Amino acid sequence: MKIAILAGDGIGPEIVAQAVRILEALKSDGLKLELETGMLGGCAVDATGEPFPEVTRRLVTDADAVMLGAVGGPKYDTLPRQLRPERGLLGIRKALNLFANLRPAILYPDLANASTLKAEVVAGLDILIVRELTGDIYFGEPRGVELRDGQRVGFNTMIYSEAEIRRIAHVAFQAARKRNRRLCSVDKMNVLECTQLWRDVMTETAKDYPEVELSHMLVDNAAMQLIRNPRQFDVMVTGNMFGDILSDEASMLTGSIGMLPSASLDDRNKGLYEPIHGSAPDLAGKDVANPLATILSAAMMLRYTFDHEAEAARIEDAVKKVLAQGYRTQDIYEPGMKKVGTVGMGDAVLANIVG
Ligand code: IPM
Ligand code: MG
Numbered sequence: 001m002k003i004a005i006l007a008g009d010g011i012g013p014e015i016v017a018q019a020v021r022i023l024e025a026l027k028s029d030g031l032k033l034e035l036e037t038g039m040l041g042g043c044a045v046d047a048t049g050e051p052f053p054e055v056t057r058r059l060v061t062d063a064d065a066v067m068l069g070a071v072g073g074p075k076y077d078t079l080p081r082q083l084r085p086e087r088g089l090l091g092i093r094k095a096l097n098l099f100a101n102l103r104p105a106i107l108y109p110d111l112a113n114a115s116t117l118k119a120e121v122v123a124g125l126d127i128l129i130v131r132e133l134t135g136d137i138y139f140g141e142p143r144g145v146e147l148r149d150g151q152r153v154g155f156n157t158m159i160y161s162e163a164e165i166r167r168i169a170h171v172a173f174q175a176a177r178k179r180n181r182r183l184c185s186v187d188k189m190n191v192l193e194c195t196q197l198w199r200d201v202m203t204e205t206a207k208d209y210p211e212v213e214l215s216h217m218l219v220d221n222a223a224m225q226l227i228r229n230p231r232q233f234d235v236m237v238t239g240n241m242f243g244d245i246l247s248d249e250a251s252m253l254t255g256s257i258g259m260l261p262s263a264s265l266d267d268r269n270k271g272l273y274e275p276i277h278g279s280a281p282d283l284a285g286k287d288v289a290n291p292l293a294t295i296l297s298a299a300m301m302l303r304y305t306f307d308h309e310a311e312a313a314r315i316e317d318a319v320k321k322v323l324a325q326g327y328r329t330q331d332i333y334e335p336g337m338k339k340v341g342t343v344g345m346g347d348a349v350l351a352n353i354v355g
Contacts, residue, residue: 001306002034004063006056009042009076009085010279011289011342012069018291018346019067019298022318025353026302026311036063040092041071041085041279051088052095060092065305066272067298068092070279085279093133098264098272099164100171101131101243102300105250105260110323114255114332121230122253128179128235129250130172131243133264135164138240158194160239162201167267169205172237176212179234184215186222186238186246198239219246226250251276256331258290261297263304271305273297287341290329292319295349318352 005020007013020035027033038059045051051071060066071085081087092098107115107125115122140157147153169185176183185202187195199216206214217225219242225232226246230253238246251257257277264272275293283289296319303312327348328337340348 008069052091068274101133136240165201182234
């Protein structure tokens with residue numbers, strides 16, 4: 001099991017280091033892991049002049065899975081778009097054909113008070129957002145800013161082929177089948193033709209999954225319903241841009257974006273695993289960032305790419321125990337709890353893994 005480790009920028013190296021400690025511990029227990037490190041994002045720009053250099057491309061193409069921290073930072077915001085760290089991330093998603101992005105939003109019972117919503121609204125929350133990741137307005141052509149009749153005009157293209165919609169539909173239906181068998185597809189068909197096609201293909205694909213109940217929701221309503229009554233959702237499936245927005249929103253239902261892992265998969269379950277939060281430059285180097293989303297991403301990797309359910313569950317159980325024991329990084333801290341830093345949180349998880 002070859003894993004490429006791309007720590008990235010900002011808090012990336014700190015949080016990835018904690019996930020690597022967990023993987024190393026499982027390796028000493030006999031799991032056959034091979035870890036190799038590489039560069040993506042701003043650090044790669046600094047070292048090679050490109051956010052997704054050829055050496056990294058080769059590394060991740062060879063690997064079975066990729067563990068990523070986060071990319072980006074203010075230092076790079078003024079670079080031309082092609083050289084920005086975010087381009088590295090979009091580049092790797094596209095290069096590896098990682099079209100299926102799974103973003104679970106789970107509320108740990110011990111963190112019910114960390115959410116800004118009332119505990120009774122979010123208690124027991126367990127949503128899976130399936131976001132299409134290699135199409136839509138993120139990659140559509142034509143795109144750009146140009147002069148037309150003496151003024152600047154900016155444009156992007158929202159585009160989906162039915163094949164692209166169908167393959168993410170299958171991922172979502174299959175995920176729903178393993179859960180509570182309810183799938184809500186999110187679109188904006190009252191305005192956008194592209195998403196009318198999205199809705200039509202979702203409805204056609206539903207015929208293959210009679211045991212799953214499919215519903216449709218417009219994206220503005222979905223944003224509202226996530227706050228009003230989030231527990232109505234089981235699995236949500238949506239396009240790249242709506243999924244970007246709704247998954248950040250869903251993360252906050254759980255108290256902290258620092259808790260949520262993600263998996264981005266191709267059609268053979270090769271995957272890239274990353275926390276859904278960003279590089280948080282303001283927190284970098286201070287040993288305060290929450291490493292749990294990255295540690296939980298390692299669990300997702302063992303489950304989805306390597307089919308090691310027992311080890312994945314072992315990591316997830318350790319995280320639950322650590323929360324029950326009262327360990328909290330600052331983002332989820334409440335008075336009376338034990339405040340720890342990034343490394344301290346890693347120590348606590350490790351103690352529960354080996355202990
Ligand atoms: C995410 C991020 C990325 C995205 C950015 C950093 C390009 O927000 O993974 O959600 O928009 O997909
Ligand atoms: Mg995002």
